[in-house]
Structure formats: C-alpha cells, structure tokens
C-alpha cells in the first residue's frame with residue numbers, strides 16, 4: 397500500500413503556484429461533449445479526477461489529447477454510450493455526464509457517482525431539474541436512465557442550493573428549446589467558469605454567479621479555447637499551511653476575492669495575510685487565537701476547507717468550534733487528528749477544538765480528499781514522522797502535492813507502491 401511519509405517540524409518558506417480548479421475542471425471536461433468541434437481547456441490540474449474524466453470521454457468515442465495541463469477534446473464522434481459502472485463510480489462529478497449527454501443526445505445512462513463520503517449526498521435536485529426540462533428519469537439498479545424526446549426550457553427553483561445541480565441543469569438547458577430560469581442557484585466561482593466556457597461555445601447564459609440564472613437554449617455549440625480559474629480550495633489549503641508552519645509563503649496564480657471568508661478568519665486568528673492582484677502572502681504567525689467557523693454556501697466559509705482549518709486550530713490558544721452546515725458528518729478526520737494528540741470532540745454537526753497542543757507524528761488514514769489535506773497539514777505541524785495512507789483520495793484533488801511541498805522546504809515523500817498497484821494506476 398502506498399503511503400505519504402512526512403517528517404514534521406520544518407518551517408515552510410517560498411512561492412507556490414496554484415493549479416487550475418478541480419471543481420471547475422470536472423465540469424468543464426464533460427461540458428465539451430456539447431460542442432460540435434474541438435474544445436481546448438488550458439491550465440487543468442494534474443489530478444486523478446481529470447485522468448478519469450479523460451478516460452470516460454474516450455469511452456464514449458471522444459478524441460482527447462492531454463499535454464501538460466491543456467486538454468483538447470474533439471467530441472464530433474461521440475455517441476451516447478451507457479456508462480452504468482466502472483470509472484463513473486470513482487468520482488463525484490461523473491454526474492455532469494448526465495446533463496451534458498442529455499443536452500447533446502437527449503438520452504444517457506450514468507451510474508450513480510462516487511466521490512468523497514461525507515454522509516448522504518443525494519442528487520434529487522439534479523433529477524428535479526432534468527424532469528422539469530422534459531426528461532424521464534429512472535433509477536435502475538444504481539444507474540440513472542435519462543431520456544427526452546425534446547428538452548424544453550423551464551423555471552426551476554432549487555430546494556437546496558447545490559453546486560452540482562446548478563451546473564448540471566445549465567449543461568442540459570443550453571440545448572433546450574426556449575428559456576430556462578434556475579432560481580436559488582448556487583453562486584460558486586466554478587459556476588461562473590462553466591458558464592464562461594459554455595458562452596464561448598455559443599450558449600446564451602445570464603446571471604451565473606447570482607442566484608438567478610437565465611439560459612436561452614441554442615441549436616448548436618461550437619469549439620473554443622478556455623482557461624480554467626485557479627483552485628480556491630488548493631489555495632486555501634496552502635494559506636492554512638502557511639499560517640500553521642510558514643515563515644513567509646507566497647501563493648501565486650490565485651483570485652484573492654475567492655478566498656475572502658478564509659482570509660477574514662485567518663486575520664481574526666492573528667495571522668498576517670496580504671493580498672495582491674493574483675497573489676497572496678501569508679507571514680510567519682505566533683500566538684494564534686481560537687475562532688469559530690461555520691461552513692456556508694459561497695461566499696461563506698467553504699466546507700472543503702473546514703477539515704484543513706481544523707488542523708490549524710489545534711495550534712490556537714483557547715476553544716474553537718467548527719460547524720459544518722453543508723455536510724454535517726464531515727468529521728472523519730477528527731479521530732485521526734486525535735491519534736496525533738489533538739484535543740477535539742465532535743458534537744452533532746460541530747467539532748470542538750481545545751488548544752494549543754503540540755501534535756505528534758502517527759500512522760493515520762485519509763478517509764476523503766480534504767481529510768487527507770488536514771492530515772498532511774497536521775503531519776507538517778507535528779514532532780516526528782507521520783504516515784498517511786488513503787492517498788487515492790488526496791490524488792483526486794491536489795496537483796503535484798509532494799513536489800510543491802518539498803519546493804517550500806518540507807520533507808515529504810511517497811513510499812511503498814507494489815508492482816500490482818503500479819499496473820493498476822497505469823490501467824486506470
């Protein structure tokens with residue numbers, strides 16, 4: 397089994413370049429299905445979610461070239477191949493194949509998605525949206541069957557503010573007849589990024605980034621080039637790391653406005669943070685104060701940064717409370733942090749952290765992507781060696797993590813891949 401070995405206690409310093417956003421990438425790639433000629437996406441992160449989606453587009457007949465961070469997809473020979481099992485189970489965002497294939501082919505069969513286990517993650521709002529557009533949707537043995545004679549624009553009110561449902565409905569609605577209005581839409585920056593790509597392909601979308609999105613369906617969408625936005629969650633992870641063990645860390649290629657809720661909390665703790673046009677600097681910090689955070693939809697504090705932030709809070713003086721209103725069970729990292737000497741208890745949707753404590757290296761397991769980030773940060777904060785397993789989760793979302801951290805002065809390396817695991821990775 398492969399593991400990440402971390403020798404803790406080394407201060408980090410220098411510049412780190414932030415990669416393209418995972419949560420944009422995983423929607424932009426399926427969106428290419430809707431075009432009639434090649435689409436190029438520039439600046440993709442080097443993560444397993446991108447590789448898996450590349451494989452899925454190839455399975456349905458797409459020609460996909462990925463060189464460095466740029467992907468060109470020629471969707472002209474794609475067919476509506478059923479994808480009930482296999483790669484779709486490996487990531488959450490395979491659900492975007494539903495919206496994109498429904499938009500283009502008016503039918504799709506897609507297995508229920510995988511992704512991080514954060515408690516229940518229903519897709520009822522996606523289905524509600526597809527049905528409102530005229531599709532018949534059934535769940536047969538764990539696969540969603542979608543079919544429509546014709547997609548017609550509709551007014552759709554989301555009962556729950558959902559990133560995935562907002563984007564998925566957009567993907568189908570750009571090829572529907574007439575106007576679709578999504579009310580109570582999610583406002584995350586990744587939604588604007590997907591709307592920008594679709595608009596560059598010829599779609600007519602207004603209001604992305606607000607809670608009402610208007611889409612006028614078009615007959616055809618064409619190829620284009622698009623540059624992805626930077627990953628605000630990866631950036632947030634490095635900002636937290638800078639506050640935890642940094643002696644001056646500069647993050648390059650970011651949009652500081654996307655990180656306002658995190659930066660405000662870091663400043664409240666006593667961390668020095670300076671923002672520039674597309675950079676942010678985090679200074680060496682000491683005497684950190686406890687704070688409370690509550691995760692909310694954008695522009696509130698992101699649930700995806702709650703777990704990494706918890707590791708930092710173990711260093712703060714006093715009692716902090718982390719409440720997750722989006723995923724009330726997103727606390728699998730807590731038991732692992734306790735193994736590392738953290739003083740934390742979970743009560744309902746909240747974790748209560750008492751600090752400061754000196755974390756100790758231990759053998760721990762990442763149960764999901766951001767739990768993995770939390771454990772890597774904790775390992776870098778600890779005395780001694782930390783071994784992190786469950787790397788398949790971390791690889792879904794952090795591009796060149798080991799190289800980036802070593803570049804900042806960390807001592808971290810991967811160990812123990814068996815021959816079979818190397819073969820499996822090659823064939824994934």
Ligand SMILES: CC(=O)N[C@H]1[C@@H](OP(=O)(O)OP(=O)(O)OC[C@H]2O[C@@H](n3ccc(=O)[nH]c3=O)[C@H](O)[C@@H]2O)O[C@H](CO)[C@@H](O)[C@@H]1O
Pocket residue numbers: 419422488489516517518519520521522523556557558559560561582699700722723
């Ligand atoms: C690939 C991707 O972009 N993943 C992100 C996306 O996940 P994802 O798009 O899956 O998350 P949603 O925004 O849909 O979920 C928000 C909340 O709505 C609930 N819900 C969602 C859909 C639905 O049909 N019914 C329903 O009840 C969910 O259980 C959750 O409590 O947004 C989450 C919340 O910011 C992030 O943690 C994930 O990193």
Ligand SMILES: C=C(OP(=O)(O)O)C(=O)O
Pocket residue numbers: 487488489510511512700765766793
């Ligand atoms: C929960 C996450 O990802 P996904 O929705 O892809 O499982 C995440 O990025 O933290």
